[in-house]
Amino acid sequence: MWKAKTVTETKKRYLPMLGHVAGKRSAVTCALKCDNACAKGVCNTSENNYFRDIVSAEYSRRRMMGLGGAGALALMFGGGAAAAEAQVGLAPAAKAGHIAGNRSKLKFDGIKAVPNNVDDVVVPKGYNWDPVIRWGDPLFHDTPEFDPENQTKESQSGQFGYNNDYLDIIEIPGSKGKRAVLFANHEYTNEGIMFPPDMPVERQREVAMAAHGLSVVELERKGKGQPWRYVRGAQLNRRFLMHTEYELTGPAAGSDLLKTQADPTGRIVLGTLNNCAGGTTPWGTVLSGEENFNQYFKVAAPTAEQRRYGLTSANPSRGWHIPEPRFDTDRPEGKNEDNRFGWIVEVDPFDPTSTPRKHTALGRFKHEGANVTIAASGHVVSYSGDDERFDYLYKFVSKGKYREGDKKHNMTLLAEGDLFVASFKGNSPQNQIDGSGVLPTDGAFDGTGHWIQLTRDGESLVPGMGIDQVLVYTRLAADAMGATKMDRPEDVEINPATGKIYMACTNNTSRTRTQVDEPNPRANNRHGHIVEMTETGEQTSTEFTWSVILVAGDPAVDESVYFSGYPAEQVQPISCPDNLAFDSAGNLWVSTDGQPGTIQRNDALFRVTLEGKERGKVEQFMAVPIDAETCGPLIHDDDGLVFVAVQHPGEDGSWGAQRSLFPDYVQEGRRAKRGDAALPRPAVIQMFKGMNGHVKR
Template identity: 80%
Template sequence: MSDLKNRLLPMLGHVSGKRSAVTCALKCGNACAQGVCNTSSNNYFRDVVSAEFSRRNMLGVSGAGVLALMFGGGAAANAGSATGLAPAAKVGQAGNGSKLKFTGIDGVANTVDDVVVPKGYNWKPVIRWGDPLFNDSAEFDPENQTPESQAGQFGYNNDYLDIIEIPGTNGKRAVLFANHEYTNENLMFPPTMDPSVVRRTAMAAHGLSVVELRRKGKGQPWEYVRGAKLNRRFLMDTEYELTGPAAGSKLLQTQADPTGRKVLGTQNNCAGGTTPWGTILSGEENFNQYFKVSNPSDEQRRYGLTNTNPSRGWHVEETRFDADLPEGKNEDNRFGWIVEVDPFDPTSTPRKHTALGRFKHEGANVTIAKSGHVVSYSGDDERFDYLYKFVSKGKYVEGDKKHNMTLLTEGDLFVASFTGNSPRNQIDGSGVLPSDGSFDGTGHWIQLTKDGKSLVPGMEIDQVLVYTRLAADKMGATKMDRPEDVEVNPHTGKVYMACTNNTKRTAAEVDEANPRANNKHGHIVEITETGDQASTEFTWNLLLVAGDPAVDESVYFAGYPADKVQPLSCPDNVAFDSAGNLWISTDGQPGTIQRNDALYRVTLEGPERGKVEQFMAVPIDGETCGPVIHDEDGMVYVAVQHPGEDGSWDKQRSLFPDYLPAGTPSGKGGLPRPSVIQMYKGKNGH
């Protein structure tokens, strides 16, 4: 904790258009202050794609038709006014076929410490950091937290979220999954606490949680069940099985695990997805910041490892996080994967799937192509990195969970190449639309692996999967503006990718898929696969070019009048409701449009395509994560991450979600607690 000031120095004065300096230091290790990881010479703009190159990289999977999305995922949040503030002003009645009827709220200033929801809606926590999960778990006591107590409690900074009803319970029982991305020790612990206890307790606050829920009936708020049989914490000593072609590779072998097949723990997990067979996927993202390395290799530098001493100090507690020591050799290669967890089997071993490649996974979302193959999309959340797709070797079998849980272990990996259709001189970095009235074009999926073998010259299959970024560099993928969450619309089969921002892109580096220099607001890419989801060709357009229409001429909302939409910046996670409307949560609005991060609904079809309506806003310094939209049930859920991030133990900036006054006795609150919240129709009962 004493080193926090030094950690902030790289970002102080450099976070305009981004998140706070504290979040930059803790969440991604000041990634934006570091040099760009991708120094490849890939073109930023492509007008012509070699037909021969495209033909050589075609996937041999037949099948045409529309997507069949077999299982609902997604997440969202709800909120009411916990401090009694009046609901924000009305800006227009919602429509577009959704079962969630609400009047959109105005944006909330980035100084407001409140959850704000539409009139007629309430909000309530489902579960908070420190809530005890097991019968023998310690009660939450912020002044006396220990590694042992935290191991039995809900973790910190929940990100990806899903709530899955348990069959046969008439909507009265469910299981909640959340991952815990990172910690803010400066807020969590008294400055007098022993540094070793702080480090080990923070380690226990990472990982994953599975929690049973119950309620009186559909449309009613949930409460979590302490001691339920499905409750589980996944910690840094939880064993994970490596699967796929790279499992057992020398690149994954360590002193503690000479087999290269078993990993302890998962860390910095961001977004995720729910599979059609009912398991959960979680993406390991900014793992690089946890490792000490004095002289990083080229491969390590491509993944963001630097010779900066990791201030969390995990390497002091466990030498496997010190890459300078024999115990730490290759340990960093064992993070950056997609993790699969079975929330309905508390005895199961979670897995890390090497076939899906290693990079800074924002998440992974699975769908079923008409051919029956499983298709998974994943963004690599870094400036100038790429969009990936995995297509399984095997086919989905309805009702055969054991078989379906093998589908992510074998298959082919692709990376996206985008081509614009406008003259180069019309894509000048200003964000002004070209003469054809839209940013659009075609694209193709460049194949990196096929049938367990590498298609990348000079790289073996394990190298492609462990060093996927370098493989994609070699094959000429298109550099994107921080591609984050990627999901498929269950109604249309179209794919939506959130590109959060990239202020490092210059006017010389723009292309039609990333048309703005100094892109601090981000955009949404809409992709239409040619044929089904296993296709190798696609068309694309930019659905939204985000920002505030009142001050920015470059904003674009699919042609909908810009003066009739709510300002939106830094799109992060996406989800869908039962009518096929897009929901977007944001990460970074306080630094761009001076509004708290929020959740929005966007109409995708019909005359109001591009209409943006704000549903809720999170408290000061907080981020809206993991939106889940259960509109048929009248429920919306979100994970509220890092509320009051810029505070300290002695000067807290947020009291979310309990809003107990500072100085409240130990164990009661008086400090911000990242939480999963639920929003629903009804009077404020919080």
Template identity: 80%
Template sequence: MTKTPKRLLPMAGHTAGKRSAVTCALKCDSACAKGVCNTSSNSYFRDIVSAEYSRRSLLGVGSAGALALMFGGSGAAPAVAGGTGGLAPAVKAQANKSKLKFAGIDGVPNTVDDVVVPKGYNWQPVIRWGDPLFDDSAEFDPRNQTPESQAGQFGYNCDYVDILEIPGSKGKRAVLFSNHEYTNENLMFPPDMDISQVRRTAMAAHGLSVVELERKGTGQPWKYVRGAKLNRRFLMDTKYELTGPAAGSPLLKTQADPSGRIVLGTQNNCAGGTTPWGTILSGEENFNQYFKVTNPSGEQRRYGLTSRNPSRGWHLEETRFDLDLPEGRNEDNRFGWIVEVDPFDPDSTPRKHTALGRFKHEGANVTIAASGHAVAYSGDDERFDYLYKFVSKGRYIEGDKKHNMTLLTEGDLYVASFSGNSPQNQIDGSGVLPSDGAFDGTGRWIQLTRDGKSLVPDMEIDQVLVYTRLAADKMGATKMDRPEDVEVSPHTGKVYVACTNNTARSAAQADEANPRANNRHGHVVELTENGDQAATEFTWKLVLVAGDPAADESVYFSGYPADQVQPVSCPDNLAFDSAGNLWISTDGQPGTIQRNDALYRVTMEGPEYGRVEQFMAVPIDAETCGPLIHDEDGLVFVAVQHPGEDGSWDAPRSLFPDYVTPGSTPRKGDAALPRPSVIQMYRGRR
């Protein structure tokens, strides 16, 4: 029997505070320990603005005039600090009238192993890693997990979450979707388990889950239903159909799939989105870490593939993950897409949409423009990478699901370019507000594809879509500080982008959209499209520059007094409630402000515009994922990912969510080890 090997940690000793080097290794293959993937020569926008500003100043033209001359517009948007968030009148009437009344909790130290909720609230799991989904599924037995047992159970490290009511159920039945980003084998399995069994079981713990829920009535907590007809696991042998202009390209053909149209499995799924027609989108993110390659090409290096053997060792179980072998040729190109799943059809084939481009998708969120086109926004979660938008060729038809499910197969892909409106000498990397009182400006969407054809010089359409990062490099997109979740406010139509952090940005690389050097805390960008979401120009501003006001003067909360907000760092996922408030979940606070990751509410209307309140905190080493706010129902949901990540099988640091004491007799189905779970929070007793 081969024992599970210990994992090398490239980020050990290089993370801040209590940030886990284990999380860095498992989530993104220690990306920050490597060189920056984006080595393109396209300018930071400050370089363009600085040169143009200096030249125009000599001619007596100010920065706003320079920008107008450069872009043919009227200059930057007026600075807005505080005041209105632009809510529609009906929503304004409900602003700050959410049913989720709570007193914000204090920050929870990063040594606490507990879910902390406001006074009067309670929490309980909806579903946990290992919970059996089907009538014939094996009961969870952590000492004897097998690929077959895991294939019938809820997967590991749940991330995106949505809960959709089953029509006609009167609020008593619903379907839950969640994806499973990655695994921590050192926590999941006994150290003496056969290594091949470990790998194959971990593979089965990746993927996606669809699970039916039930409850007694509106406002009551949910329970999952074992054996329900809609329950489904999407595994590494599940077939996915490739759609769009790159489907069938030689770049996507493999020895096992000479058609280039059918992919087995999905990897490293992070955030997601729910479409207006009721399907779920999931983003394939750090897929690079699963592949072995001895001499990566320039294209592969741009996507983070290295010559170091992947620690997960999947290439030793399936040769398609060994890119040095004929069986592995092009297999890496078949990951990094947006996946679409119909949770209401358990027999449907999930799809990977090439028209939306290939990169490290945090997720994708769709809105319907005034023109009727479906518009999908997506961030590329990498230091110095980009923000994208897709506009469908066809138009949305209310109630026609079959037609609407074709909307993401054809359309035009864009990447964002940002410009600021402040003198460049005031954007010095300190993060201190410029003299106009706001970080703001204008932007444009650079078109990469049109009507199934490439607009990028010297690149064919399949090259643009398979190597989208390189296409965006060529077209001069703005390098951002890890743009992750992108959400459209259902109340205003404005677009919000969570930029989690970027400690690799220097002062010389700072621009107004990314104004801090060594950006440990991140920020949130608000975009207002000029017209509707299908427009090609926008205005923007930073609504939140995160950090601890007590320790950092470069924080900003849309003009709200910084000494009256809870410290917040590393914004990752975003959501909205029925009153138009923005909710932010975090990933990385233990290493920046030494507090457990958490969920926050940000007021977006009235005199408290910009106020940040902490609603809850997750346990030690855990990340707050997939926030879902059903405030009209009195419920809040999050996925608690990688609790106790720094521990081991023999020495767990967390016992979430069952909190069984090691050495005691667990209740049936419980275990003395941490189990990533989707949890719900509500008023009242547990």
């Protein structure tokens, strides 16, 4: 394990991303989080057409074979006028007509953009913030207190993990708002700032492994509207580690593609890797998406399938294959092990003895997350983005139907069902989509779309691929069926007030002018955009309409920005939309990942009005500290609370030259009492009305 002593050494170590990131965006983050994905070749080298290309006869023939004539025609021509004019299926609240403009219960004056050299959490005037839980906080009575100079595998296994990403807080029934359970996942580690340089390499690896995974933590408070505190030693507290058993479910479970030397059944996986966003089900379980799992595996000569998932012949920097041969795919112990990651994980946070599951029916790719809704028919519908340049948006529809109050039955719904991938078609002449971001003459980037079916009733609909191949190599199946290449589709959320779907496309600087299309209208897309989708009929429909509601950037310097017609000079600059959330009035909240490089501002959380005269208005609610990312936004406006998971603060520092002291800032000339270490600690924070600034302890 390489050990950095200075910031300069750290930057040299992660040289592959220097020159590929703009401004002061941390190259260290790019190396540790996604293995320098943007500095490498595009994984999707399929012949999928961009909309400006002519569909070849052979390509059309293959799509006809896979979908049937009517399905292929609908795919190629966007479903026609019938799809565009069909009645929109809206949630009851929207049909009742009470959603009109921004009626958020959270009142605030938007803050100004915060420069990317500020090490502070900035909140609106009249608001306060405080940590709920931090990396290293002990979850159990017998867990040692956090001691960064003497961390061990055993201590970290009982402490809150590193780099929290997805977040939810679910009230415990019957507690009258005084008790809740917090779920968070832990995406990756930064050993260069976590450990002193003289800590043995082997020990660093052990602690880093234990800092990955998931955490479930009980919370308590005095009453509604009050801030939360975590409860050490609570009954529901749990850590999910790299040797926790996960059960594989669905049609691919037991496949030869998932069998290993240690698990000849192909049904039990140890651990979960690189978890990003997630979702919470109507029956009270939590979903988490395994994302950039490829970077943990050693492979000498990647197969075509492995290359499509980003595995390369470069030795993984964390070196986990040294203590655990299963991460070396060239050894007998590692055969097929990489196929056992890249899934949606389901966890029951209310049962500390339960076995978490990986659902193969939802497909294997770099899941940003998964969000579930119940269609009018009772079927469960889940949406998930594949966070890679030129990859796809997916939808899953369950075979069974939801039963109110029957948790045991409902926990089977993600094991069986049909998987779809999205095809988008614009409605403007292609010569008006020139890559500049200038709107076409109809005044909007919009059109129709079709859900291409990949599986049906446990069978493959992809010519030449069996059901297990479609689910294990889902990217290749979607390539073969002609899905639309998107600009890093990340979080996908359903608006509870309207039933519309929102997808954050974070960015894609690799898209050229010859590759632009109406759903991805900007070449060299550094700032990203957000797509609004409306299913035709209910959520199980195979047709939808769509429009780009936000083309991100800084209006002061970028003419290509678009905010649904709202005056650009009246919005806050925003770049790289990542995670999405909603408040009770149906307003969209957007967290960012990349602003320090693209617009030289700290990453932040924004509110976007979706209805009425102020549709498209962007207001900044808060900003996270230097080098940090805003993850897991959670809006509990009924309580007057907003939560975010602050990930990788001070990322670009080193043990001897830390760039952040979040969240235990020096106060009144002394270190804060909670936490003696002068180093940053990723943490879940809560924001609420009160004295302005950080709570003093």
